[in-house]
Amino acid sequence: MESFYAITNLLYGYGERIDAGDFAGIGELLADARVSDESGRLDIRGTEAVRHLYEATTRLYPDTGTPKTKHVITNPIVEIDEARGSAECRSQYTVFQQTDTLPLQPIITGRYHHRFERVEGAWKITAHRFFVDLVGDISQHLLVPLGD
Numbered sequence: 001m002e003s004f005y006a007i008t009n010l011l012y013g014y015g016e017r018i019d020a021g022d023f024a025g026i027g028e029l030l031a032d033a034r035v036s037d038e039s040g041r042l043d044i045r046g047t048e049a050v051r052h053l054y055e056a057t058t059r060l061y062p063d064t065g066t067p068k069t070k071h072v073i074t075n076p077i078v079e080i081d082e083a084r085g086s087a088e089c090r091s092q093y094t095v096f097q098q099t100d101t102l103p104l105q106p107i108i109t110g111r112y113h114h115r116f117e118r119v120e121g122a123w124k125i126t127a128h129r130f131f132v133d134l135v136g137d138i139s140q141h142l143l144v145p146l147g148d
Helices: 002-020 021-027 047-057
Strands: 035-036 041-043 069-081 087-096 107-120 122-135
Touching: 002 069, 002 107, 002 122, 021 047, 041 122, 047 122, 087 122
Parallel strands: 035 122
Antiparallel strands: 035 041, 069 087, 087 107, 107 122
């Protein structure tokens, strides 16, 4: 169970960091990961590249320094190979947002597929792939059209 909790804490740490507007922290969390989308057009690696991706695509509000979102990550299905020190996880996400002009509402839902490796006793994310399933009003969340 120790590995399960370490892995799910990494998942939930991602949501915590993005909701805090901590793009440098996301870069660190995903430093060893291949970040990709379902189309395969997005393929980012490295701390600075990941940080830049989030800075270039996610709106932050000056009054809070955050995107005014809550990422709710649910239903993690974790498959762990303790002997090899590897794991995979499929989970779902729902992003809620509320701004001065947008009432609280879900703005996007989808799925995450992650891969993990245990390095020197600690689990690290090695792949962060996201899929978009349903899209609401994301006009106040993203700085670019979805898919760009």
